[in-house]
Amino acid sequence: MTYSLRSRLLAGVVAGITFVLCVFCLVIYTATRQTLIYQFDKSLLSTAKMLSAVIENENYDNDDNEQQGPQDEIVIGSLHRKIDFQFDVRAIPEFNNLYGGAYYQFRDANGITIIRSPSLPNTDLNIFKAISDIPQYTECILPDGSAGRAIGFQFIPEGGKKIAGSTLSIIVAKDISSISGHLHFLVWLLLISSAVMILLSIIVALLVTRAGLRPIHTLADEISAIDTENFQKTHISEKYPRELLPVNRCLNNLLQRIKSSFDRERRFNSDIAHELRTPLAGIQSTIEVCLSRTRQAEDYQAALRTSLQITKSMHRMIDTLLSLAKLESNQITLNYEHISLKNTVADCWQSFANRAYERKITFENRIAGDAVCFSDRDQFSIILFNILDNAIEHSNQAGRIWVKAEKSTDFVTLSISNTGCKIKQEEIPNIFDSFWRGDKSRKDTDKHCGIGLAVVQRVTRVLGGTVTAEIKPQEIFTIHLSLPVS
């Protein structure tokens, strides 16, 4: 199933941004909430401290002090105590409204309530299970039913002695609706801004992915513009981002290889076309002309002989072209081995010895006995056969042919020379072309089919070697064949 790269990128980017935004909002919300609660707790603590500071603890015995505020009197065990507020607690109005959202309560060491705020007429603030002298905070439900926060700690009132049972505990609780209001506002703010941010991020991601993916679209366009019929364009430009370069390189490589195999096929077709159409035309016109009127028996025989000879040469040509095509498309397995050059050249020359003798051509094998190349024996023989055939074909009457070998580090260069060369210097680049013929006279039935040196070049290339031609003074033509030695 295909999917869109762009949609995937877009979805990924938007999901990522949404996730980050969520985490961010959560952090903001928690931090703000913690800060607000911390502030609230600080104010709770200061209120509680203030309340605890204005309380004095006196024994009943010293009651000559002037009463300045209302007093509560509580009997704790056998000890009489007087709780004394140094100022009028009613002066703190927030504790005066009944169920007004702010409450306090003092208890003695036995948990007996000593004082309650006016807002708390007859309910207890049973919020903490145990109270120590370290202030502790908790969330709670206030007597009026709203959510609140409370502080509680033990303390020794002013003037009291540090004896067991003299400690009091204070609990102050306040409504936190103001914090909730702030937090509600924050939540809405974060939600709306997140939504806007996500919307914006979708737009930005759309633009960015479009811009970012443009090279891929361009590459796709360029690839689809390649004409798979004739492969005229076989190179994709290198203007792409670094990430696409491997794709680019691989494609170019592939295209080049497809192109070369196309070229090979085309060359084969062209070879077939040219090398077979002409002899076919020869057969057809020979037969047609012969049949155009009644003739002598020997005329028919001559026409048949010509046709047969052409047919045989076509047969050879087809075999050559087919094996060349097979070789170039790697359909022939090559068996590489070390081949003695001197012996192979000598063996190959045997097939030409008679022809050479007839034309009084002398042959010299000047190759050193230890010269070897690393190649496929059959293919190497084909190369040698064609070069020697060409040499003997173009050598002058009573001419010379000689073969030398020179070794360099990785290659051995075999030089096959013949005298009597009529090829001009400027024709050298053409001699490896399939159709090119240096000699003016083709044999009657075209035994020498003209692709000899083309075969040499193409087989040599397959074997990893190179072949060049050279014309030296005194009409000496030399083919240099370089082949690997290992």
Next chain:
Amino acid sequence: MRLLIVEDYKPLQKSLVKGLREAGFAVDFSGDGQEGLWYAKSNEYDVIILDIMLPGLDGLNILKQLRSVGNKTHIIILTAKDTLEDKIKGLDFGADDYLIKPFAFEELLARVRALIRRNYQQKCNRLTIEDLDIDLNKQQVYRNNQPISLTPREYALLEYLAVRAGQIVTRTDIWEHVYDFNSSASSNVVDVYIGYLRKKFEKQGKASLIHTIRGRGYMLGVQL
């Protein structure tokens, strides 16, 4: 009519020369580009049959060089190259016709005849001069609907005179268009053949139709 064949593939060259000569043409041939060009430049051919892949000089170059010196000879390109580009290239270089190998010999003959007709502004295959009828395709000659049997050489001579009927045709013209390099180079061979033709026409008991224009040549048709 005189033709030049430039084709390096010997079996094809040989059969074409043989076939075309048997069809009554005077045929010169060459298997080399340079030599072919020299032939084409130094003789007046009615049609040149030209291969493209040639040793020495390729056919398209021959074509180009001939056209560049103003040679207007009709040229048929004969080649194994069968792509559209090759055909267009050949025709653009100045070829008059293009024949892909292998081809039927009859087709080549028909095309050669068509080009020759064009050479002499003839549209049909039958020539009528007075009471003389010549079927160019069948190479049959009739006078008053009576067939006259002619040798190929006699026919070739008559045909050349017929396509130029009413014009004075010089001995050189006849020599150039009716004889090839194979013909024996005798100065009076033209006069001898004219004599043969006249004799065959006179057998029918009529005027020979071939007139001698003193000091200039011959003319077929009614003398003005």
